[in-house]
Amino acid sequence: MTKDLAALAARVQRLEDERAVAAVIAAYGPLADQGDAAAVARLWTEVGTYEVVGFATARGRDAIAALIEGPTHRALMADGCAHLLGPVAVTVEGDAATAVGHSVVFRHDAARFVVERVSANRWQMVRTAEGWRVAARVNALLDGQAAARALLALPPG
Amino acid sequence: MTKDLAALAARVQRLEDERAVAAVIAAYGPLADQGDAAAVARLWTEVGTYEVVGFATARGRDAIAALIEGPTHRALMADGCAHLLGPVAVTVEGDAATAVGHSVVFRHDAARFVVERVSANRWQMVRTAEGWRVAARVNALLDGQAAARALLALPPG
Amino acid sequence: MTKDLAALAARVQRLEDERAVAAVIAAYGPLADQGDAAAVARLWTEVGTYEVVGFATARGRDAIAALIEGPTHRALMADGCAHLLGPVAVTVEGDAATAVGHSVVFRHDAARFVVERVSANRWQMVRTAEGWRVAARVNALLDGQAAARALLALPPG
Numbered sequence: 001m002t003k004d005l006a007a008l009a010a011r012v013q014r015l016e017d018e019r020a021v022a023a024v025i026a027a028y029g030p031l032a033d034q035g036d037a038a039a040v041a042r043l044w045t046e047v048g049t050y051e052v053v054g055f056a057t058a059r060g061r062d063a064i065a066a067l068i069e070g071p072t073h074r075a076l077m078a079d080g081c082a083h084l085l086g087p088v089a090v091t092v093e094g095d096a097a098t099a100v101g102h103s104v105v106f107r108h109d110a111a112r113f114v115v116e117r118v119s120a121n122r123w124q125m126v127r128t129a130e131g132w133r134v135a136a137r138v139n140a141l142l143d144g145q146a147a148a149r150a151l152l153a154l155p156p157g
Numbered sequence: 158m159t160k161d162l163a164a165l166a167a168r169v170q171r172l173e174d175e176r177a178v179a180a181v182i183a184a185y186g187p188l189a190d191q192g193d194a195a196a197v198a199r200l201w202t203e204v205g206t207y208e209v210v211g212f213a214t215a216r217g218r219d220a221i222a223a224l225i226e227g228p229t230h231r232a233l234m235a236d237g238c239a240h241l242l243g244p245v246a247v248t249v250e251g252d253a254a255t256a257v258g259h260s261v262v263f264r265h266d267a268a269r270f271v272v273e274r275v276s277a278n279r280w281q282m283v284r285t286a287e288g289w290r291v292a293a294r295v296n297a298l299l300d301g302q303a304a305a306r307a308l309l310a311l312p313p314g
Numbered sequence: 315m316t317k318d319l320a321a322l323a324a325r326v327q328r329l330e331d332e333r334a335v336a337a338v339i340a341a342y343g344p345l346a347d348q349g350d351a352a353a354v355a356r357l358w359t360e361v362g363t364y365e366v367v368g369f370a371t372a373r374g375r376d377a378i379a380a381l382i383e384g385p386t387h388r389a390l391m392a393d394g395c396a397h398l399l400g401p402v403a404v405t406v407e408g409d410a411a412t413a414v415g416h417s418v419v420f421r422h423d424a425a426r427f428v429v430e431r432v433s434a435n436r437w438q439m440v441r442t443a444e445g446w447r448v449a450a451r452v453n454a455l456l457d458g459q460a461a462a463r464a465l466l467a468l469p470p471g
Contacts, residue, residue, distance in 0.1 A: 001161050011326050015326070015329055016168065025244070026245060029243065029258075029259060030258065030259075030311060033259075034310060079301055080298070080299045082261070082299045084398075086400070087244065087336070087339070089344055090337075101344065102347075102396045104420065106261065106272060106275040112271070114272065114426070115420060116427075118394075118420040142395060143422040149347060149348040150348070152348040154353070166322055169322060169329070180404075184468060186416060187434075193467075234463070237462070238456060243400070243401075245401075265458060269429070
């Protein structure tokens with residue numbers, strides 16, 4: 001491979017990485033809303049974490065699947081829900097990436113829809129043999145708390 | 158073209174395809190909200206369909222344009238509306254693609270905004286001489302019905 | 315560089331440009347919601363403008379930073395807010411680009427979330443030595459006014 005071709009291939013690789021990181025996050029909402037706990041869990045690494053600030057931290061795929069199988073999420077699904085993730089600001093650095101963005105949960109409630117949760121999210125992603133996976137997601141309700149705003153800081157670059 | 162260059166070109170083509178599929182869906186909201194019925198219809202193939210589960214199926218561009226020209230959509234526009242489509246999970250397979258994601262309709266109502274509809278969407282897209290077009294869109298209200306959740310299943314790959 | 319390689323490099327450049335334009339817009343919400351006025355202002359060119367139709371036009375980075383530092387935005391942040399920008403339809407033409415899309419502001423209000431604003435947005439972007447920057451953003455409330463709908467017109471191509 002020539003030097004020019006190798007340089008172009010590196011640019012394509014970066015676009016593919018950014019696209020793959022965004023795709024993992026774009027898959028979260030559809031998978032959560034259909035209650036596919038195993039597929040949601042596989043978005044994380046084996047030891048990945050999902051922290052909801054002020055609530056709890058799930059560690060590992062079984063714990064993350066349990067959130068989707070649990071009564072709170074099942075009640076939300078029975079009512080009707082949508083986990084809408086906004087655009088994410090993605091920064092890739094070799095085999096790691098950071099993504100920052102919002103999540104909004106809509107819930108069907110007595111023939112109308114209400115905004116159930118609006119949160120800040122910070123995703124730490126890693127490249128694995130299976131593709132990009134979530135090493136850590138931190139979510140905090142944007143209810144005025146400083147901890148939620150801090151999650152939205154963009155990494156340099 | 159060398160083998161290395163051809164391999165890189167195929168990767169670029171995939172990124173372009175995924176981008177083009179997402180762009181068709183990203184155009185839907187702005188076009189619908191400004192009431193450009195002809196341009197909305199042109200996002201579909203000549204024989205494309207738009208099914209709203211439990212309501213109706215529009216077949217072909219004239220029928221899709223009629224949805225935008227119809228009294229329900231015109232009343233929504235007169236009040237003020239936004240069709241916000243979240244991120245889509247796009248899977249391209251040669252000349253066909255599947256995209257899965259949410260749509261949320263906001264409506265202005267007496268000096269405030271309300272969440273009018275929250276839906277699951279499944280888009281079947283095809284590559285045509287005009288570019289990527291919608292062969293079939295199925296939309297179902299996320300009001301707890303299983304049919305809506307089923308639309309959110311992600312294709313393998 | 316061969317002709318084939320140069321042609322492929324031009325396609326990669328276009329994907330990078332579209333990605334970079336979308337990334338500037340994706341950064342706006344997280345930066346605004348954490349109140350980072352200087353970083354929000356740097357998304358614009360030195361002489362960039364931000365017009366809210368029927369309200370005011372901020373000209374230049376100091377004026378844009380002042381919007382984020384001002385009492386209206388600070389009150390919103392104290393309550394808890396999320397500026398969610400939907401997908402954008404991006405058209406790049408050399409060193410200029412147009413992006414069209416929605417913005418939705420959610421506000422935390424007495425233990426629930428409300429939809430504070432839903433707007434149409436039209437972004438004129440330019441390539442600068444610092445990267446893609448906003449030359450002009452126009453925002454109008456989707457409350458039924460024709461001026462808002464007009465912002466959503468997609469450029470040809």
